[in-house]
Amino acid sequence: MSSFEEALEHLTALLREHDSVKAYQAAEKKMKSLPELSRLAYKMKAYQQDAVLFQRIEKTKAQKEADKQAEKLGKDLDGLPIVEDYRLKMQDASDLLQYVTKTLEDRINEELGND
Numbered sequence: 001m002s003s004f005e006e007a008l009e010h011l012t013a014l015l016r017e018h019d020s021v022k023a024y025q026a027a028e029k030k031m032k033s034l035p036e037l038s039r040l041a042y043k044m045k046a047y048q049q050d051a052v053l054f055q056r057i058e059k060t061k062a063q064k065e066a067d068k069q070a071e072k073l074g075k076d077l078d079g080l081p082i083v084e085d086y087r088l089k090m091q092d093a094s095d096l097l098q099y100v101t102k103t104l105e106d107r108i109n110e111e112l113g114n115d
Contacts, residue, residue, distance in 0.1 A: 015100065024093035027086040034082070044073035 001009075015021055031037055047070035054063035077083050 011100070015096070018093075018096060020089070020092040020096050024086075024089040027082075027089040031082060031086050037077070037080070037083070040073055040077055044070050044077065047073065 047066045051063050051066035051070060054060075054066055
């Protein structure tokens with residue numbers, strides 16, 4: 001195993017143990033344990049797909065109704081505390097990964113510029 005692969009493996013292990021990543025994984029597990037949320041999300045996506053289909057076949061009234069239903073379900077889902085918590089934790093983990101990626105990119109560019 002190369003030193004790069006070892007360093008990458010070490011970084012990955014550290015990221016897995018970071019509080020924000022663990023919190024995100026716990027929130028994700030909680031979300032997945034509630035099948036009703038998955039059902040609502042599926043239903044919302046179905047309405048969105050219906051709206052696109054109705055738009056293509058120029059069924060304006062049906063499209064507007066499907067859009068309205070999808071938007072209502074989306075708002076219902078967005079307002080749930082578990083969904084809000086999940087999104088917050090996901091954003092925290094995403095911010096961490098973006099920070100690490102940006103730091104690595106800056107260091108690589110710095111090293112390449114110093115040669």
